[in-house]
Amino acid sequence: MTFTINSTLEMANSVKIPIFGLGTYLLTGNQGQKAIECALKVGYRLIDTATLYNNEKIVGNALKNTKVPRDQVFITSKVWNSDQGYSRTLNAFNKSLSNLGVDFLDLYLIHWPVEGKWKDTWHALEELYIKGKxxxxxxxxxxxxxxxxxxxxxxxxxxxxxxxxxxxLYKKDILEYCQEKGIVLESYAPLTHGYKINDIKSPQFLQLIEKYNKSAAQIMLRWNIQLGNVIIPKSINPSHIKENAEIFDFTISVDDMHYLDSFNEDFHSDWDPSD
Ligand SMILES: NC(=O)c1ccc[n+]([C@@H]2O[C@H](COP(=O)([O-])OP(=O)(O)OC[C@H]3O[C@@H](n4cnc5c(N)ncnc54)[C@H](OP(=O)(O)O)[C@@H]3O)[C@@H](O)[C@H]2O)c1
Structure with missing residues (x-):
């Protein structure tokens, strides 16, 4: 499987989404903005933000400061729970555009399936899509x-x-369902929000680290893209931002992919949507 930092997947509507991008949860202030600018320099071409993260303005500032043209950066934002419902979603979307200083988004997501609201929220997203926003x-x-x-x-x-x-947290059933329905699976917290990275002392990881000469973070990220997913690792640290992008010069063998599958322990670093 050959992937590069510029690889994309084609979504059901034929629009291409980069397979690799930067998560921005907790990236705020000047340091957060510098991290986004650093990622764009390294070659990241997808930035994942959300109203909840309270950082759309610094994402916008980073976009203004970069030499990378707007149409080469894929920008995602999300409608938060308190903004759900038809008209509130339309308003929230406009606020996101204004905070980001852009006139369209590449991808807009419902952040969580809020009971009693998310269907109306979806119809608002359909309207935004039909109108070309x-x-x-x-x-x-x-x-x-x-x-x-x-x-x-x-x-x-x-x-x-x-x-x-x-x-x-290997949700194989959801991956297969999404693939069957032509829905791209985008993996958030692909580094377990940092929790399991300290497990590099685990003999299982050590063996892979030695074999591929890559870090535990790089092995986890590569596993995810080899499954056909988009990944959005977050980091504020320039050396991690660079390290996380250096996953396109090795391939995990089929046996080692299965081995990594077996790490699954239903570990949620974030809320469990089924709960
Ligand atoms: N849709 C949703 O509900 C939802 C929920 C959660 C997250 N997300 C999105 O997914 C993105 C990623 O998830 P996340 O931010 O929760 O967690 P993550 O990307 O899995 O992990 C981030 C953590 O890992 C550390 N880290 C990054 N690279 C590292 C490396 N090479 N070596 C060691 N540690 C490293 C970071 O520390 P440093 O910053 O110090 O490097 C940070 O503590 C978010 O930023 C957000 O955009 C979406």
């Missing part, structure tokens, strides 16, 4: 039962489902 729409934290409900009421199918996904 966003190039693709999708959901986040939707498990199979939510997706089944959504597919029943949607006139436009979701192009992406962003869920927590890493070797310690």
């Amino acid at each position: 966003v190039r693709a729409i999708g959901v986040s934290n939707f498990y199979i039962s939510h997706l089944e409900e959504l597919l029943k009421i949607a006139s436009i199918k979701p192009m992406v489902n962003q869920i927590e996904f890493h070797p310690f």
Whole structure:
């Protein structure tokens, strides 16, 4: 499998999404903005933000400061729970555009399936898409039962489902479901929010680190893209930002992919959508 930092996946509407980008949860202030600018310099071409992260303005500042043209950076934002419902979502979207200083988004997601609200929220996303204000729409934290409900009421199918996904939370059923329905799976917290990276002392990881001459973080990220997913690791540290991008010069063998699959322990670093 050959991937590069510029590789993309084609979504159901033929729009291309980079397979690799920067997560921005907790990236705030000047240091956060510098981290985003650093990532753009290293070659990241997807930036994942959300109203909840309270950092759309610094993402916008970083976009203004970069030499990379707007149409070469894929920008995602998400509608937060308190903004859900039809008209509130339309307002929240406009606020996000203004905070980011852009006139369209590449991807807009429902952040969480808020009971009683998310269907109206979806219809607002459909309207934004039809009006050409966003190039693709999708959901986040939707498990199979939510997706089944959504597919029943949607006139436009979701192009992406962003869920927590890493070797310690290997949601194979959702991955297969999304692949069958033509929905791109975007893995959030691909580094377990940092929790399991300290497990590099584990003899299992050590063996792989030695064999591939890569860090535990790099092995986890590579596993994810070899499964066909988009990944959005977050870091504020320039050396981690660079390290996380150096995953395109090795391939994990089929046996080692299965070995990493076996790390699954249903470990959620974030809330569990099925709970
Ligand atoms: N849709 C949702 O509900 C949802 C939920 C959670 C996250 N997300 C998105 O997914 C993105 C990624 O998830 P996340 O931020 O929770 O966690 P993550 O990317 O899995 O992990 C980030 C943590 O790992 C550390 N780290 C990064 N690279 C490292 C490396 N090479 N070696 C050692 N440590 C490293 C970071 O520390 P340093 O910063 O010090 O490097 C930070 O503590 C978020 O930023 C956000 O955009 C979405």
